[in-house]
Amino acid sequence: MSESAAPPAAERSPSRLTAVGAALRRYVSRNPVAIIVAVLVVASAAATGSLWGEDALIWGAGPLATFGSGRWWTLATALVIPDSAIDALSSVLLALTALAAIERLVGSRRTSVFLVVIGLSGLVVGIGLHAAAWTITDLRPVVAAEVPVLDPTTAIAGAVMAGSAFAPTLWRRRLRLVGFALLALFALYAGDADSWYRLSAAIIGLVVGALLARGRERRSWHRSSTRETRTLLALLVAVVGSGPIVALVSGGGRGPLSLVVDAYTQYDDELLSQCGRVASSVCDEQIALLMTRGAGPALLAIVPLVLLLVAAWGLRQGRRSAWIVAEFVLVASAVLPVVSLLDGRLRIDPWVDGSGAEYVLWAIATIMIPLALAAALAVARARFSVRATRRAARVVAAVVSLAFLACATTLFVVEAIGHRAFDRDVSIFDLLALTLRRFLPPAFTHPGGSTAFPHSGPALFAYQWIGVLFWAIVVAAILWLYRRSRRPDTVDDGHYRDLLRRGSDTLGFLGTWAGTSHWYSEDRECAVAYRLSGDVALAVGDPLAPEGRRAEALRGFTDYCVEHGWTPAFYSIHGETLDDLIALGWRYVPVGVETVMDLPGLTFAGKAWQKVRQPLTRAEREGYTAVWSRWHELSVGQASQVVAIDEEWVADRALPEMGFTLGSLDELRDRDVRLLLAVGPDERIEAVTSWMPSWTAGEITGWTLDFMRRRTDGPNGMMEFLIAKAALELQEEGATVLSLSGAPLADDPDEAADDDPAPLRALLRWLAEVLEPAYGFASLFRFKGKFRPRYRPLALAYRDPLELPVIGAAVGRAYLPDASRREMVALARTAWEGRR
Template identity: 85%
Template sequence: MSQTAPPESGATAPSRLRAAGAFLRRYVALHPVSVGTAVAVLSAAAATGALFNSDAAFVWGAGPLATFASGRWWTVFTALVVPDSAVDAVSSVLLALTVLAYSERLLGSRRTAALLAVTGVAGLLVGIGLHAAAWTLTDLRPVVAAEVPVLDPTTPIAGAVMAASAFATTLWRRRLRLVGFALLALFALYAGDADSWYRLTAAAIGLVVGAVLARGRERRSWHRSSTREIRTLLALLAAVVASGPIVALVSGGGRGPLSLVVDAYTQYDDELLAQCGSVAASVCDEQVALLMTRGAGPALLAITPLVLLLVAAWGLRQGRRAAWIVAVFVLVASAVLPVVSLADGRLRIDPWVDGSGAEYVLWAIASIVIPLALAAALIVARRRFSVRATRQAARSVAVVVTLAFLACATTLFTIEAVGRRAFDRDVSALELIELTLRRFLPPAFTHPGGATAFPHSGPALFAYQWVGVLFWAIVVASILWLYRRVQRPEGDGDARYRHLLRRGSDTLGFLGTWDGNRHWYSDDAECAVAYRLVGDVALAVADPLAPAGRRPEALRGFTDFCVEHGWTPAFYSIHADTLDDLVDLGWRHVPVGVETVMDLPGLTFAGKTWQKVRQPLTRAEREGYTAVWSRWHELSVAQASQVVAIDEEWVADRALPEMGFTLGSLDELKDRDVRLLLAVGPDQRIEAVTSWMPSWTDGEITGWTLDFMRRRTDGPNGMMEFLIAKAALQLQDEGAVVLSLSGAPLADDPDEPADGDPAPLRALLRRLAEVLEPAYGFASLFRFKGKFRPRYRPLALAYRDPLELPAIGAAVGRAYLPDASRHEMVALARTAWEGRR
């Protein structure tokens, strides 16, 4: 019997303490090295006084002078344990108890301890060597002074984690490496402190060591990501590009090779200010103006582009088109502005003392190449960001932003005009207008020349500093509000369509609720057809919803509707009853798949014919696996994370992106009408997940259709047989009469003779099936479903005119692979060729 974990209730304080104690004992037993590392860091911090006085701990630090010139060889080891501050101690302990603990589970305790020592010491030695060479050979900005010792317990942690990534699953290997190196590179390239470079060096060594240790293990491709994961990774890159200059600003301007970009986000130019004794008075007036009007307001205005990019990164993770527009605009503007400033002489970069001109290269990379490269990546992946706001919301934001600008500009101009005495000289109305407009742009985007009027005190100075910040705060709030006003495609959660579904629907009718489908309704709203518009082809999905006797009327009405709009109608994945009505109307047809259906009344898994199902079911139950029913909104955070990880692992193992149209993905699981059945092991690890869509008769649920099927690649065999068998038995007890294992796209009915002279579209679909088989395994999935002795229901595609077949065939291919690029289609062809050899 399937089980649902009951919530704990009535727990007493002693029982909670016992449970917490048991958890801690189990955690320590599983992660002795991680816990030991955390204890060692805290003990070293307390013993050396680093928690209260960071200067007292530097005697234990490592560096070119501290380790070699002073002969303190032991600092190579103490620098890996002693933190340099309380913040460093806390962050090291947190990392040890989280990511290092995860790495210990992958590597084992002995390997983790060894790798902490090896990668930590190696990272320090190599880092110190490179540090000394860079410091002595040339006057490089990217390195901190060699006499400053380094204390950093996160250095060995970085090395061990990157070594462990070689043993992680595809999804987490990618996440550990991309996120880890992005963060490490962020601090190294922008802040540029020596410990950032040592940490990055240890991580690189750990990556190589992990690859050597993992030789001989089965390797899976990791370049493939789902749309959701691509959005997350691009959002991460946008956040890193935005956070880099902020890190450099917080660290005092930064010493990293890319910290030169920070000059575009400062309130004033220190170098010009220092030269006021020898340069033109007008330039000095401008710099003094910027200096006197500095403060929190101008500082926030200066980093407005970075804030907008961070806000865009948040929206990119959610697939928002508005975020994509903001990100591309800010990145392109940030790259073009330095070029314009350099061309007109407002920006000057001097080569270093050695005349190498390396500073030009670093400045170009930081200010131009990185933003343009990220903007290009976003443009290439633009179809991944298709979640649009409603038109009403977009209009509302446009109105709010416009009114906010007019109100802020009018207020600033009025206050400046009334408070003219606060200026250092008389200003004209034209100068006040120019000054007003400039206060809405970051200083890097204005670069005014000549003398600049500015207020010295009073309300005029306050408005001068804060009105621009207020306007951009309204813009940011408007963008965040816009993210929440999503334009739902017609049919996604459509109340009328769902009402008709509940009145009565076939096993595949729920497909019509999916994202991307539209709906046609009859004049009295009693008939409906769900369809997918691909180019000028309207692909109706599954059978129409219509009362008894009105299906032909619905078919004619939808056809007329398509003709009126200039579309080519086609009915895809329809059953025999609908096909007979279309044949009566003069339509032609071709088989496109087979649905496998189990009739639940009287079903038992007894007898020799059910042996292939009964054995996995019995074995899984004997080993302590349970089938847990749930819905997406009922999952805990840990359970949802496991489901996402299983799905990403499956996607990463494919040479092509996820297919759509009649094949559900993770997004379809979140519908509240969809039930999930999870295979949960004795250790509460989810091994497999399936989703089930309902079908109704006279308002009652009488059937369920299998859609989503995923299992862990490293999990036990037989989990899918276990879940389907459990679902059949449980749903039978609930009164369901039909369990559909869904359609097998492009499959042939084994009970029907093969067509010896297929129509052109049939030949095309068969060829498509052959090409997709190595990548997606439709045929093997169809054979798997045959274990359950199903009843086969042919699915057909109906069309009116053979001349429309090329367009319909192309539409079907594009509907299944909407995000496939040319490169991916080449990968598909290569996969098909390799599968045929």
């Protein structure tokens, strides 16, 4: 752990620049088409001026621009030239990410063909549908007058959907589900021609990809129907919630479902312009909304949409509270417009030509879609079974109630004090009605009669923002509630230890440690030990299962996690378990190496064992003995010495003590754990190790090293002495395997270096470098290499690459669960000093 081991900063910087340069060269060599598309988009935007905001529509395609004017070349330019800087940026990002991923899947040549053929086909079909829709009288009001289209994402969308047929099942579903949801969102709500052309190209690409991928062998990938249902319904709720926002941002939208935005605007411009010809009460209402427009009322108007987006987040995780929120908002959004229509407070005038299409579209967007989605959620109610704790639910109910009382009281008092800001005298009943109204979006009120409102001052400010403040508290409370889920009962009845004794691997005993829960199969013959860190279930070590049932246990535990809204991950698993998970479509990253000594026939003779034999013979010559014991067998004095050695070790580093797969004093107290003490001639304990058992058919056949501590002022070689004595004496007892445990974040020296590591593996390597000065993982790994062990790689298996950030954070919390701020600062300082 010496500082000289770290390279100087001057040497590190060039190597990092070299690594970055090599990564860029690899990216360019693997994705030439994506790079060319990005360059073409930027160059064409600069050449035509659209990058600087100039009008480049002369290069766009459309029914009139392409067919009517005979500018056939616009079919090519419309797929390359963006119409704005934002369009250029989005096209470049899509090219360098999604298109690049497809290029690596299908190859550069096929990607080029997809871009040209599917892009042109989508554009031609889109133009044809645009022209056909314009000839239908009933659709004219929702078909925009022609604005020539410039959109490189049309070709990119078609190529990505065609290439998705060749992706693994996980990414194929993700690309198609998310891709078509976004494309349909813009087409149905924003409704511009660009959106429909992109959707046409994507559909053509989907068909082309399906035809080309026929008969192609696909790897199976297990995913429970519960997870699929949650993901799909959450996505639909998010689309319904974000669709009106898209239409509002696009200026009201022209899509067939954009009529729903009328329910989320602050005031009715058309009705306001007719104030001279309608009842004064209606004028008062519209003038009130006009006078109080601004950021606050705008935010209050879209509260239902925000609640739907928040609910979608929780639905994906199976939260029952999110299901309740979504059902309430969807039903209210559908029922209240009907009530307003029936009592005459809401009017829909037919188009000038008398078409009834507007009624149909309004009913679909405002009533039918929310009700249909609410019904689907009701049918799938059992899928959203992750409940919050009763205490958390009571806390949220109390917070929301107190927030409402505080906000309502504040608004009432401020309005009462500032009554002069109103256009007329207001009674207490008027103030009460006004107070209640300001907590509901305008679409949910539509009051009849005269409405009082403030014109200026604190009363106007409170009128605008109190409701927003209350709903912000509600949203924060809901998000907090998502993190407070009930945990299943995990009473340890000793059954896990019974399964361990039936047969277990070298790291199986980790599943008995405090903080670890257990999953059992229905017949209780299979078990998985896991540690819940946030919403991530970290399975520790290999599952316990009879011969041939390991894959069944892996699937059962995964389904159990999905049911409870957790993200499953298997940590520190060996190759046999990893093979089963890979067959199920899981991915993995190395996280360490276990060092194992095979005891049959072991002797420390020969030159190769000199580094072990010398400390052993020296310690024996100087009168040191290795004493086997268990914690409950130690005398008070011996236990005190062990505690003092551990406290000295921790205090010397002033760093947080790690846990999870690294044992501490608490794990030494287990009656199945054996201690081996290095005792000097003066009866002083110089070092201590602990050993965890592993069984085969009910017999102990192996021991695993866990706890290692020695006095800082003691003689050198004590650990070599204890491990060598343990190997020899356990060999005599009949043990066949002695595991020196895993070295976290270490690489197998027998494994070839990976020139293109996965992002998480690169992160773990960097983390190992940072933590080395503090914890010495690499030094410990080199120390264990003295015993000429057999190396067994340890891996972290995960299903979804997008889950890696939360899994990484969960691993960090598991290793450092109780670290204080001072300890984390000390860790950072030690890591920094070690890297200088």
